[in-house]
Every structure is written in C-alpha cells, then in structure tokens.
Amino acid sequence: ILGTYFGLFFLLRRMMDLHDxxxxxxxxxxxxxxxxxxxxxxxAFPVPSAGERGKLSVTFLDVGQGDAIFIQSPDNHTMLVDAxxxxxxxxxxxxxxxxxxxxxxxxxxxxxxxxDHMGGMYPVVREIPTSELxxxxxxxxxxxxxxxxDSVTNRDGVVRVVTAGQVFHxxxxxxxxxxxxxxxxxxxxxxxxNNNSIVIRLRYYDTEFLLTGDVETEGEEQILQSGYxxxxxxxxxxxxxxxxxxxxxxxxx
Numbered sequence: 001i002l003g004t005y006f007g008l009f010f011l012l013r014r015m016m017d018l019h020d021x022x023x024x025x026x027x028x029x030x031x032x033x034x035x036x037x038x039x040x041x042x043x044a045f046p047v048p049s050a051g052e053r054g055k056l057s058v059t060f061l062d063v064g065q066g067d068a069i070f071i072q073s074p075d076n077h078t079m080l081v082d083a084x085x086x087x088x089x090x091x092x093x094x095x096x097x098x099x100x101x102x103x104x105x106x107x108x109x110x111x112x113x114x115x116d117h118m119g120g121m122y123p124v125v126r127e128i129p130t131s132e133l134x135x136x137x138x139x140x141x142x143x144x145x146x147x148x149x150d151s152v153t154n155r156d157g158v159v160r161v162v163t164a165g166q167v168f169h170x171x172x173x174x175x176x177x178x179x180x181x182x183x184x185x186x187x188x189x190x191x192x193x194n195n196n197s198i199v200i201r202l203r204y205y206d207t208e209f210l211l212t213g214d215v216e217t218e219g220e221e222q223i224l225q226s227g228y229x230x231x232x233x234x235x236x237x238x239x240x241x242x243x244x245x246x247x248x249x250x251x252x253x
Contacts, residue, residue: 056204066116068093073171079107081211086119094123105130111213112197113140125151136181136198137161162198177201179228186218194239195219208232214239220250
C-alpha cells in the first residue's frame with residue numbers, strides 16, 4: 001500500500017513539473033492532495049480484512065497472573081470478562097482496548113472480587129463508558145470494587161447481579177448462559193470467592209465457549225448437579241489451571 005501511494009505521488013509530482021501553465025499546475029496539485037488524503041485516511045482508519053469481518057472475535061489477553069477476555073460480535077457489540085491484575089499492569093487492558101479502537105463496552109463481567117481479575121478494571125470503566133457491569137453478588141467491601149461500580153453508574157450504566165439460569169444476548173446470534181453462581185452461594189469451601197465465580201457459556205451459532213472464572217471443584221460439582229450443559233468447543237480452565245479446578249467429571253462432560 002505504501003509503495004503504491006508513494007508511486008502515485010512521484011508520478012503526479014513529475015506531471016506537475018511538466019506543466020508550465022498555472023491552471024494545469026493547480027489541477028495537478030489538487031489531485032496530489034486528494035491522493036495524500038486517501039493515504040492518511042487509510043492509515044488512520046484501516047479497513048478490516050475479510051477474516052475480521054462477519055466473525056465473532058474472542059481474545060484471551062496475556063496479563064500475567066490474571067484473566068482478561070475480550071469478546072466482539074460481528075456487528076461490533078463488545079464484552080470484557082475480567083481485566084487482569086493491578087499495580088504495574090493495571091493499565092494494560094485499557095491500553096489494549098484503546099489501541100484496538102474500543103470506545104464503548106456493552107458488558108463488563110467481574111467474575112469475582114479478586115485483584116488478579118479486577119485490578120485493571122477501574123481504569124477501563126473510568127475511561128470507557130460501560131452499559132452493564134455484571135457482578136457475582138458476593139459481599140466484598142473493597143473500596144476498589146465500589147469505585148468500579150460508581151464509575152459505571154455515574155455514566156448511566158447499570159450494575160447487574162447475575163445468577164445461574166439467566167440467559168442474555170450480546171446480539172441476536174451471541175447467547176450468554178449464566179451457569180453459576182447459584183443461590184444460596186457456596187459457603188465454607190477452600191475459597192468461597194472463587195467457587196462463586198460467574199461462569200458463562202457463550203454460544204455463537206454452533207460454537208460454544210465456557211468461561212469459568214476461578215471456579216473450583218465445589219462450584220463445578222454444583223453446576224453439574226444442576227444439569228447444565230457444559231459441553232463446549234473452548235474451555236477457559238478454572239483458576240488458571242490450578243489443581244483445585246478442572247475436575248475429571250467436569251472435563252468429561
């Protein structure tokens with residue numbers, strides 16, 4: 001692309017040199033300006049390739065010890081599931097979204113209130129208007145969680161506590177089935193925050209993604225006992241692949 005535009009530029013510049021009259025030089029200059037304008041527009045706003053158009057995009061971001069998953073529908077509805085850790089990495093997800101040209105989020109999901117999942121969420125919702133924040137409803141009096149919720153509601157977004165059995169639609173062809181947490185929540189487990197994570201089965205036509213947060217074996221058992229279909233094409237393993245999650249029964253379903 002660059003070679004083509006620079007070739008056109010030098011060709012038109014040569015044409016300009018060959019014309020002595022003022023009118024011809026003026027017309028040629030106008031053509032050069034049009035070509036330059038097209039070039040800079042194509043660089044600033046590139047047209048997506050055929051592979052990027054008309055497909056669901058699910059991106060698992062590398063945020064170190066943490067989770068961050070970005071989902072974009074074919075008609076550009078957007079969803080972010082967790083936002084990675086805090087401290088020196090807290091702006092990583094925000095920078096990635098901005099670089100991708102994302103200036104609005106339809107749904108942001110906080111699977112559970114642990115820092116490796118919500119540490120980078122406050123910069124995201126503070127800078128990018130968010131229509132809905134999904135919360136697991138766990139009693140967690142953390143000032144950061146309150147700041148996250150306030151940032152969403154202050155821009156007319158809503159905070160939604162989701163539970164097993166609810167079904168939502170990101171678009172007509174992207175279905176979000178909430179498989180967990182249940183009511184009442186799990187108590188007395190190895191980690192109640194992990195075991196009451198929001199678990200979502202995303203379906204796009206005949207392709208399914210199972211996003212499990214940090215749910216551990218107790219939560220997995222409750223999902224299976226409730227009879228939910230967990231069969232999926234892609235599994236985001238629970239708790240970063242820890243031995244406390246991904247039980248044999250759960251994986252075999």
